[in-house]
Amino acid sequence: MDKQESYLKTLNLKLSAKQEQNLSAYIDLLWQKKEDLNLTSVQTKQEIWDRHILDALNVVNLIKQLDKDALNIADFGSGAGYIGLVIAIMLPKAKITLVESLNKRCLFLNWVCLKLGLKNVEVLNVKVGQKDIDKIFDITTERAMGKIDDILPLCTKNLKSGGYFLAYQGPESLASGEVQHKAEVSLQLEKKYFLPCDEKMRKIAVFRKM
Numbered sequence: 001m002d003k004q005e006s007y008l009k010t011l012n013l014k015l016s017a018k019q020e021q022n023l024s025a026y027i028d029l030l031w032q033k034k035e036d037l038n039l040t041s042v043q044t045k046q047e048i049w050d051r052h053i054l055d056a057l058n059v060v061n062l063i064k065q066l067d068k069d070a071l072n073i074a075d076f077g078s079g080a081g082y083i084g085l086v087i088a089i090m091l092p093k094a095k096i097t098l099v100e101s102l103n104k105r106c107l108f109l110n111w112v113c114l115k116l117g118l119k120n121v122e123v124l125n126v127k128v129g130q131k132d133i134d135k136i137f138d139i140t141t142e143r144a145m146g147k148i149d150d151i152l153p154l155c156t157k158n159l160k161s162g163g164y165f166l167a168y169q170g171p172e173s174l175a176s177g178e179v180q181h182k183a184e185v186s187l188q189l190e191k192k193y194f195l196p197c198d199e200k201m202r203k204i205a206v207f208r209k210m
Contacts, residue, residue: 031048
């Protein structure tokens with residue numbers, strides 16, 4: 001069993017043939033445009049699997065545990081789509097909204113969805129915090145948007161009561177109690193984990209809207 005398959009087993013995930021095909025195709029499309037759009041600094045396609053796809057699958061695993069019936073999910077600061085597009089591929093019954101401020105990356109995300117035939121994705125060209133989003137979500141996610149105290153209110157504003165915000169953060173990053181109180185959320189758990197590509201500890205903090 002290779003490292004990738006072994007790691008998926010630890011997440012209790014198994015890719016269908018279609019999901020594996022779409023993930024591989026997504027990597028190919030990203031690789032094709034990576035220089036023009038400054039999408040990634042990795043040196044090989046395998047690194048995309050190891051550092052980004054497997055990282056995103058940790059959030060998929062959490063979503064399945066927290067709310068397996070979540071129908072509306074938003075990924076804030078989507079960038080190249082590492083998190084949001086993987087969620088869309090893995091959870092085809094859910095509606096995924098990708099929120100990205102750079103127009104050129106929104107064009108890329110829409111292009112990928114067209115190429116892969118993803119019908120469950122909507123791309124919003126919006127800078128979070130500067131324009132209201134007229135949607136309510138079951139779950140929101142973010143990776144690499146900034147300090148947790150700054151992004152927590154922005155990424156939980158459109159959460160339903162009882163909904164979850166899943167934030168990728170450094171191992172020592174903590175949201176202050178005051179910020180949580182103002183955003184009307186509470187920290188539920190912190191998932192700390194490693195990827196097979198290195199020994200760096202990673203963390204996903206899970207907040208629940210009151």
